Amino acid sequence: MIESSLKYDPKRDEVNGLAEEVVFLPASNQKELEKRNPKEVKLIVGLVIGAALLSLMIGLLVWHFHFRPDNRIKKMYSGYLNISNHQFTEELEDSDSEEFKKLAATVEEMLRETYTGVEGIAPYYVRSTITAFSEGSVIAYYWLECRVPPENEAEFDAGIEALSKQRTRRFKTNVHSSSLRISQLVVDRADPRKVKPPKDKSCSFDLHAVPGKIGTFTSPGFPNSPYPANSWCQWAIRADPDHILELNFVTFDLEKTCQNDFVTVYDSLSPIEKREITERCGIYPPTNALKLMSSRNVMLVTLITDEDENYPGFKAEFKQIPKTKECGKILEGSGSFSSPYYPAYYPPRADCTWTLKVSPSMRVKVEFKIFLLQEPVNGVCNDYVEINDQKICGKQSTQIKLGHGNEMTVRFHSNEAESDRGFFATFEPYDPSTSCTDKLACKNGNCIGNDLKCDGWNDCGDHSDEIGCICSKDQFRCNIGLCKSVFWRCDGVDDCGDNSDEMNCECTIEEMKCANGKCIPKEQKCNQVNECGDGSDEKDCKNEQGSVPCTSNTYSCKNGLCIQKKNPECDGTKDCEDGSDEQNCSCGYRPYRHSRIVGGVAAEPGEWPWQVSLHLKNKGNVCGASVISNRWLVSAAHCFQDARDIKYSDPNIWVAYLGLHVQLQLNEQVVMGNIKQIIVHESYSPQTFDNDIALLELSSPVTFSSVIQPICLPDASHNFPVGKTVTVTGWGRMKEDGPEATVLQQADLRIIKNQVCNKFLSTVVTSRMLCAGFLSGGIDACQGDSGGPLSSVESNGKVFLAGIVSWGDGCARRNKPGVYTKAEKFREWIRKHSGV
Ligand code: 4AZ
Numbered sequence: 118m119i120e121s122s123l124k125y126d127p128k129r130d131e132v133n134g135l136a137e138e139v140v141f142l143p144a145s146n147q148k149e150l151e152k153r154n155p156k157e158v159k160l161i162v163g164l165v166i167g168a169a170l171l172s173l174m175i176g177l178l179v180w181h182f183h184f185r186p187d188n189r190i191k192k193m194y195s196g197y198l199n200i201s202n203h204q205f206t207e208e209l210e211d212s213d214s215e216e217f218k219k220l221a222a223t224v225e226e227m228l229r230e231t232y233t234g235v236e237g238i239a240p241y242y243v244r245s246t247i248t249a250f251s252e253g254s255v256i257a258y259y260w261l262e263c264r265v266p267p268e269n270e271a272e273f274d275a276g277i278e279a280l281s282k283q284r285t286r287r288f289k290t291n292v293h294s295s296s297l298r299i300s301q302l303v304v305d306r307a308d309p310r311k312v313k314p315p316k317d318k319s320c321s322f323d324l325h326a327v328p329g330k331i332g333t334f335t336s337p338g339f340p341n342s343p344y345p346a347n348s349w350c351q352w353a354i355r356a357d358p359d360h361i362l363e364l365n366f367v368t369f370d371l372e373k374t375c376q377n378d379f380v381t382v383y384d385s386l387s388p389i390e391k392r393e394i395t396e397r398c399g400i401y402p403p404t405n406a407l408k409l410m411s412s413r414n415v416m417l418v419t420l421i422t423d424e425d426e427n428y429p430g431f432k433a434e435f436k437q438i439p440k441t442k443e444c445g446k447i448l449e450g451s452g453s454f455s456s457p458y459y460p461a462y463y464p465p466r467a468d469c470t471w472t473l474k475v476s477p478s479m480r481v482k483v484e485f486k487i488f489l490l491q492e493p494v495n496g497v498c499n500d501y502v503e504i505n506d507q508k509i510c511g512k513q514s515t516q517i518k519l520g521h522g523n524e525m526t527v528r529f530h531s532n533e534a535e536s537d538r539g540f541f542a543t544f545e546p547y548d549p550s551t552s553c554t555d556k557l558a559c560k561n562g563n564c565i566g567n568d569l570k571c572d573g574w575n576d577c578g579d580h581s582d583e584i585g586c587i588c589s590k591d592q593f594r595c596n597i598g599l600c601k602s603v604f605w606r607c608d609g610v611d612d613c614g615d616n617s618d619e620m621n622c623e624c625t626i627e628e629m630k631c632a633n634g635k636c637i638p639k640e641q642k643c644n645q646v647n648e649c650g651d652g653s654d655e656k657d658c659k660n661e662q663g664s665v666p667c668t669s670n671t672y673s674c675k676n677g678l679c680i681q682k683k684n685p686e687c688d689g690t691k692d693c694e695d696g697s698d699e700q701n702c703s704c705g706y707r708p709y710r711h712s713r714i715v716g717g718v719a720a721e722p723g724e725w726p727w728q729v730s731l732h733l734k735n736k737g738n739v740c741g742a743s744v745i746s747n748r749w750l751v752s753a754a755h756c757f758q759d760a761r762d763i764k765y766s767d768p769n770i771w772v773a774y775l776g777l778h779v780q781l782q783l784n785e786q787v788v789m790g791n792i793k794q795i796i797v798h799e800s801y802s803p804q805t806f807d808n809d810i811a812l813l814e815l816s817s818p819v820t821f822s823s824v825i826q827p828i829c830l831p832d833a834s835h836n837f838p839v840g841k842t843v844t845v846t847g848w849g850r851m852k853e854d855g856p857e858a859t860v861l862q863q864a865d866l867r868i869i870k871n872q873v874c875n876k877f878l879s880t881v882v883t884s885r886m887l888c889a890g891f892l893s894g895g896i897d898a899c900q901g902d903s904g905g906p907l908s909s910v911e912s913n914g915k916v917f918l919a920g921i922v923s924w925g926d927g928c929a930r931r932n933k934p935g936v937y938t939k940a941e942k943f944r945e946w947i948r949k950h951s952g953v
Contacts, residue, residue, distance in 0.1 A: 189241070189264035193312045194277065195387040196304035200224070200255040200297050209250040210323065210355065221247035224257045227297055232261065237276025241265045246315035249386040251415045252358045258387040260315045261304060277304060305389040310421060311381070313349045320350035326362060326437035336420055336430030340368075343427035344378075348420055353386050356414040356437035361464060363436050364416060365408045369401035370429040372422075373706045376689070380431065382409050383417040384465045384533065393534050394465060400708035402823040404722065408461035409536070414440075444469035445529070451475070451546065456529055456539025459487075463500075463539040469529040473520070479546035481520035482562045483527065488513035489538040491531075502540060503528040512537075517578070519547060519562035557582060573601045573612075574893045593618070602892060604877075607636060608870045610840035616650055629654065640670035640836065644683030648838065664694075672834045674698060686832050689913040704745075705829035705915035720861040722778040723786075725846045726826035727906060727916075728861060730774040731756065731813075733763070738780055738857060741847045741905020742773065743918055744827045747818040749951045752904030753921050753938065754801035754811045768792035773815065776824035780848055780859045786824045791816040796950050798943070807883050809923040809938045811904075812951050828906060829917045830953065831941040837919045839870045843889055843909045845922060845935070849901030853928040857901045864896045866907075868919070869934050877932045878925075885942045887920045890934030898935045899928035907937045 208216035228245035232238050243262040250257055265273045280302070313321075326332055334352055336344045356362050364382065372378040375398035385392035394409050394416075401407040409416075418433070444457055444467055454471050456463040473481045483504065490510045491500040498510030504518050504527050529540075553564035559577030569576040571586035580599070588600035595601055595613030605612040607622035616635065624636035631637060631649030641648045643658035658681070665671055667679035674680060674693030685692040687702035709723040729742035729750055742752035750773060757765045764770065768791075775788040783789070796812040819825060837843065846863045850856065866889040874888035875881060882888055889907060890897050898905070907920035920937025927933060947953055 189266050190270060192241075192263045192265055192273070193307045193309070194261040194263070194304050195259070195307045195389045196261060196302070197256050197258045197385060197387050197389070198224070198228075198302045199253060199300045200257060201300045202296070202298040203255045205250065205252040205255045205358075209255065210325070212249070217250065220250065220255070220257075223297065224259070227299075228259060228261070231302070232263075232280075235276055235280055237272050238263065238280070241269070241273055248315055249353060251355060251386055251413075253413070256386075256415075258385070260307075260312075277306075280304065303389065303391070305391050307388065308390065311388050311419065313351070317349075320348060322350075322352045324352055324354045324435070326354065326356045326360070326435055328357065328437065331434050331436045333432060333434050334418075335432045339430040339432055344420065344422055344430040346422060346424045346427055348422040350420040351388075352418040352433075354416045354418065354435055356411075358414060359440050360414050360437040361440045362411040362414065362416045363408065363438055363458070363461065364411075364418070365406055365434045365461075366401055366431050367403060367406060367434055368429070368432040369397070369399075369407055371398045371400075371431070372426050372428050373399045373703065375399075377426065378422040378428065379420075381419045381421070383419075384411050384413070384415075386415050386417050388417060388419055391534050392465070394536050395462065399706065400823045402708060402723070405709050408458075410458045410461050410464035412464045412466040412533075445471045445527075447472045447474065448544070449474045451544060453541065453543045454527070455541040456531075459539045459541055461538075462536040463529075463531050465531055465533045465536055467529065467531045471527045473525045473527065473544045475523045475544075475546035477523050479523050479548055480562075481523065481525035481544055482547035483518045483520070483525065483542050483544045485513065485516040485518070485540050485542045487538070487541040488516060490540065491535045491537055499532040499534075500536070501530055503530070517562050519560065571600060572893065573599075573605070574891070576893075604873055604892065608839065608873045609635075609637065610867070610870075611650075638836075641683065641838070643681050644836070646683060670834055672698065672832055675700075684831075684835050684911060686835070687829055687913065687915050688911065702829070702915070704827045705911070705917055706826050707914075707916060708823040708826070718862050718864065720778070720846060720863045723776075723824040725844075725861065725863065725906070725908065726776070726822075726824050727828035727908075727918075728777075728846050729905075730777050730780065730848055731904060732772045732774060733770055734772050738848045738901055740901070740903045741849070741922060742813060743906040743921075744775060744819070744825060745830055745918075745947070746827055746951070746953045747821065748815050749953050750813040750815065751918070751921065751940075751947065752811050752813060753809045753923055754797045755803065755806060755809055755923070756904045757795050757797055757811050758803055766795060766797065768795050768813070771795075771813075773813065775819055776822065778824075778861055780857075786822060788819050788825060790819060798946065805880060805883065806924045806936070807885055808943075809886075810921060810943050810946070812947065814951070828908065829911075829915050830944060830947060831917045831919070833941055833944040835917065835941040835944075837868055837887070837909055837917075837941075839868050841868045841909065841919075842866070843868060843907050843919050845889070845898045845902065845905070845907050845937075847898060847902030847905040847922065849903070849905075849922075850899040850928065853899065853930075864898075866890045866896060866935070874934055874936070877934070878936070882936055885939050886923065887937045887939045888934045889920065889937060890929075892932050892934065894929050894931035894933065897925065897929035897933075898922045899925075907940075 208214040211217055224247050225245050232242045241263040243264055246260045248258050324332055338344055354362055379396055379398045381396045382394045383392045384394050397407060448471060457467050475481050489512050492511045498508045501508040501510040547562050556564040557567050557570055558564060559579060560581035561577060561579040563577050565576045565582060570582050576582050583599050586600045588594050591603055592600040593603050593606060596617035597615045599613055601612050601618055606618050612618050620634040622636045624630045627639055628636040629639045629642055631651060632653035633651045635649055637648045637654055642654045648654050664678035665681045667673055671679035671681060672685050674695055675697035676695040680692050682692050685698045692698045709721055727744040729744060730738045731740040731742050733739050740752060740756035742750040745751050759766050771792045773790040776786045793814040793816045798808040798810045800808040842865050844863055844865050846861060848858045848861060851858050869888040871882045871888055902922045905922045906918055908916050909919035911917050918940040920940055923936050923938045925933060925935040
């Protein structure tokens with residue numbers, strides 16, 4: 118081969134003038150070789166070696182650039198930077214304009230110089246791409262792409278981190294000999310799901326608010342068809358300078374699982390996490406619309422969907438409103454105040470101060486009626502209300518705060534990311550000498566009954582009724598000085614607040630003793646929840662994730678293997694190898710879950726979308742039930758026990774109201790269903806109320822909506838721990854012998870240990886029953902609530918059926934908590950009879 122190719126290469130002949138040497142002979146032909154002059158031979162050998170080396174190098178380079186497997190990790194970052202010595206012009210909004218292209222090229226070059234000038238980044242830098250500009254003086258939004266070998270990832274991340282911390286730099290660029298003054302260069306790791314190729318303009322929209330007008334945009338196909346699978350859409354919205362944007366999703370109907378389809382809204386034109394206002398999925402009906410505010414004149418909305426299950430999508434309205442510098446006020450006498458733009462989500466980066474004044478002899482009393490702020494991160498409040506030198510954040514029920522004098526300062530702060538609905542508060546004068554006539558005045562301004570002092574319960578809400586007490590004979594003293602009922606000792610609940618009531622307990626054989634002396638059910642060992650409080654129940658756990666021998670306390674995956682993790686179903690993590698713990702999880706979802714904080718008694722419309730009112734035809738509410746599928750309801754067996762005059766077991770006498778909020782108020786959302794069959798548990802005992810459960814089949818399937826949803830059924834191994842807060846709902850009696858409620862009522866209860874309940878109740882509480890309520894009384898289910906749900910919000914925000922309202926000794930009496938049918942004990946029975 119070599120021979121023939123060289124022989125006919127005219128160029129080679131010309132250059133080297135070696136035409137006569139083109140006949141190469143095999144090295145083995147010694148005779149022929151020896152005939153030549155040694156100098157010529159050396160030259161030929163040198164040339165051959167040189168050519169071979171050259172081809173080898175070319176080959177290596179070709180391999181290196183084209184065929185070598187690239188195991189470097191592609192890393193995408195999004196960010197922005199402020200150019201303080203450049204003026205924003207309208208042309209910069211248009212990415213096709215010359216101005217845009219020119220400045221983009223300059224900034225991209227500057228970014229290249231910057232990133233390639235940083236030691237830990239330079240070798241891995243690929244490119245920077247400017248995606249948009251906005252006012253301020255000019256803010257440039259960009260993507261940064263790097264490729265890093267896995268072994269250099271840590272060093273690279275440190276380089277990026279260090280760079281993002283430098284706030285002001287002067288960058289000189291040679292391009293167009295311009296000099297850009299950069300203040301703030303922000304760079305942030307982009308979530309891989311949210312990365313769209315920067316130049317991809319499909320499903321990418323630029324919108325500008327028109328003064329005095331409302332603009333609209335929708336997800337693709339809305340309202341005629343569901344949004345497409347695998348969408349990556351973005352809407353970059355701008356307002357005029359010195360304005361902010363209000364974005365209102367008038368319709369919002371996406372898949373319920375945010376891992377699959379979701380909308381993200383940013384307070385920026387770059388999809389950077391640090392500027393994320395919120396990420397949403399599921400349904401937001403018009404009565405609970407999602408309304409968001411920006412802090413500046415830009416906003417970015419993205420819609421990302423996965424490959425299946427597409428929903429109608431959304432319609433959004435946006436408008437610009439002038440940015441008001443003023444936030445907070447001096448308010449006198451009485452009145453109300455709220456977070457900026459309430460009930461819209463508060464804008465990021467807000468700081469407001471209110472000075473509240475009342476007449477000199479009085480004190481200021483503030484009541485936060487709604488309080489929905491970002492939850493603390495690692496115990497730190499990023500968004501907060503500061504009052505009496507205390508920062509409050511997260512979701513709080515009604516809070517009363519009393520000032521020290523007749524003037525009080527309330528501050529609100531929101532950081533640059535993650536907002537929520539905010540707060541609404543009222544204030545009024547409070548006279549400590551007369552405000553609680555005949556009642557006990559709490560430190561926080563609440564008035565409570567005198568008999569509630571030193572009763573072991575935090576009736577004031579600030580413990581002031583429980584401080585400085587002499588413990589009675591049926592009480593013991595906690596280490597922190599509070600007096601609590603002796604019955605609460607060793608009941609598995611930290612009633613003292615310092616766990617001292619749960620120390621040095623005698624554990625039963627079903628319990629394990631924690632290193633700190635607390636007793637917990639043995640089944641809670643190695644369930645990845647620190648029930649002991651000192652981690653001793655989660656130590657020395659082998660095989661945590663892998664399969665374990667199946668017992669009644671393990672979760673059985675569909676493939677027959679069992680896992681140790683407690684309550685793994687529908688928690689958003691795939692725990693079973695076959696993923697069966699995350700199947701059939703379209704349940705326990707509340708479109709209205711953000712509407713308000715539980716604390717009052719009347720529910721919000723749609724807040725408990727599985728709640729059913731069972732009416733005897735033309736006779737009103739008799740029992741409650743829960744939706745568990747589009748055909749099946751679960752209720753209590755005792756509701757269908759025949760009486761002398763009424764055959765309650767006859768399905769034809771019942772009608773089920775789904776999506777109902779107010780009794781007899783039937784709107785278009787309410788669905789009335791007839792009952793096809795009633796299946797009462799075969800072991801139900803009318804004497805003891807054991808196995809108090811029944812299934813009702815609807816005559817025709819119901820369509821789920823924002824006010825009709827199924828509740829999740831707990832697996833047989835599910836554990837609702839003692840002390841957990843659960844919610845009972847229903848239209849039952851408001852007092853033991855009082856009238857029934859017209860508006861759906863809700864009450865938060867705590868799960869109480871069966872042993873404790875058995876000390877107090879008239880009949881036995883079996884292992885198929887669950888006790889919940891308060892030994893102090895006052896909050897309970899009652900007649901008419903029977904059959905209704907005891908709902909428990911579990912991980913991932915999903916709601917599970919913990920119990921079914923069953924019985925009690927009267928209603929809301931002291932030391933008489935209510936009794937519920939334990940839902941998890943009947944999981945197999947429900948499956949067997951309904952297929953759900
Ligand atoms: C009932 O009669 C009833 N306090 C239901 C629950 C409770 C009491 C009575 C619990 O249906």
